[in-house]
Amino acid sequence: MQTQYISFCNKNGLNIKSNSVKTQILNDLQDKYDIRIIDRHHEVFNKEKHFNRLERIPHVCSLKSNGNPYLMFMTKIDFVNTVVMIDKKIQMGYSLPRMIIIRLCITNDALFNNTLIEGEMIHDTNDDWLFLISDLLVYCDVSLKTSNDLFKRVNKMYALLKTDYEALSMDLFSIQIKKYVSLNDIQWLYNDFSKQLPYTTRGMYLKPLYCKFRDILINYDNTLIKKNVREKYATDTHFLTSKTEVIENIKHKSVEKYEICSTSYVDDKNIRDFNIQKTDIPDLYKIYDINNDTYIGFACVDSLKTSKMLSWDFKDSSLLTKLKFSCKKTKNTNFTNIWIPTTRMM
Known part of the structure; x- marks a missing residue:
């Protein structure tokens, strides 16, 4: 060589x-x-396309x-x-x-x-x-x-x-x-x-948890983008022109998502116990099968009440700690995560 x-x-x-x-x-x-x-x-940020995906x-x-x-x-x-x-x-x-x-x-x-x-x-x-x-x-x-x-x-x-x-x-x-x-x-x-x-x-970068989707890139310093790219997007209303506005909108979309979750319909017959583990990202908790410890996915934090309950139960726990919870299965088809923690099991 x-x-x-x-x-x-x-x-x-x-x-x-x-x-x-x-x-x-x-x-x-x-x-x-x-x-x-x-x-x-990655894909360059587009308001009409990506706000929907973020929800x-x-x-x-x-x-x-x-x-x-x-x-x-x-x-x-x-x-x-x-x-x-x-x-x-x-x-x-x-x-x-x-x-x-x-x-x-x-x-x-x-x-x-x-x-x-x-x-x-x-x-x-x-x-x-x-x-x-x-x-x-x-x-x-x-x-x-x-x-x-x-x-x-x-x-x-x-x-x-x-x-x-x-x-x-x-x-x-x-x-x-x-x-x-x-x-x-x-x-x-x-x-x-x-x-x-x-x-x-x-x-x-807005990075999806699922690999089949591309990262979303938000360029907020326009002076660091090459001249021909700047000119291409200069009159494109989809391209980021106000970083503060877009950041606020993304944050708002995230809040809207949790507000929508709070109105979810739950089938009380679908109840299971899981081991749940917190991550270093707020309101994102992993779910594991209680029998064989198989990773299943993420919990659905459907409301502020659920968020506060989980935050309180895990406040003194490390990222490796798993706690047992009773969970209900939502029937809301808009949710990617379907299991809602309801009660801490001792």
Whole structure:
């Protein structure tokens, strides 16, 4: 394999020069996991289209930095454990994306059976570099594209960084996991959290919990969008022109959803006991089968009363704690989550 030293993150990496190796990597990702590097994985925000989706499908929110989108691919090249950073943008004049081999202290050899991590490469205001992880796409040769549990993927990433990775002073960049919050906290994310970061942001991602839907991108800093894109949307009323208005509307839509839930019709005959576990996102609770601990989905928080009950019952509990609840099944067909917790079981 032909390589050449290249400046990367103010230090040096090994640039893969061999097009045959690059092509093989891209083909493996596409054939094995149906992942195409240059495909756009988000939709630009459209009020008429996406407000309706936000009412029907649960989403969480995160910030989009001014960094470059990258993939971290842990694989074997010529039977050698290798970490490849893949640029998701193809530079002008080239037909294949840039791929740079770096050194990371990964202690779990199984990860090199093909693990693919999505993120953003960020140059912060302290002149340091950061790889901000947003999702886990492939884990030890298993595609997670069909996984509808974002939180399981996030927890798996935290476990990976805690047990399988050791940060060293010679590393080209540090690694963190992106913060996700509920849509109810979107204003806090924009007004408060973003201002605490050592790097700039240019928008927000609304990420669906279900993989079959694309992320929604809200660009709120129009000066950072390329000129031809700005001109294209300059007269488009669907494109974001007032970030404050849209953020307020998204928050309002989220509130409307919970108000609609409070009028749900419940069939009292459909009652079951479940183990319920809280997440770090308000009003989002996981449901598990009480007999075999199988993950079922999310609880339906149908009203302010239910929200307060769950918040009180879990106020002193960790994210690993599971509590037993009696739940009723709603007949409202507009709900994705159908089990409503009603009573804590001792």
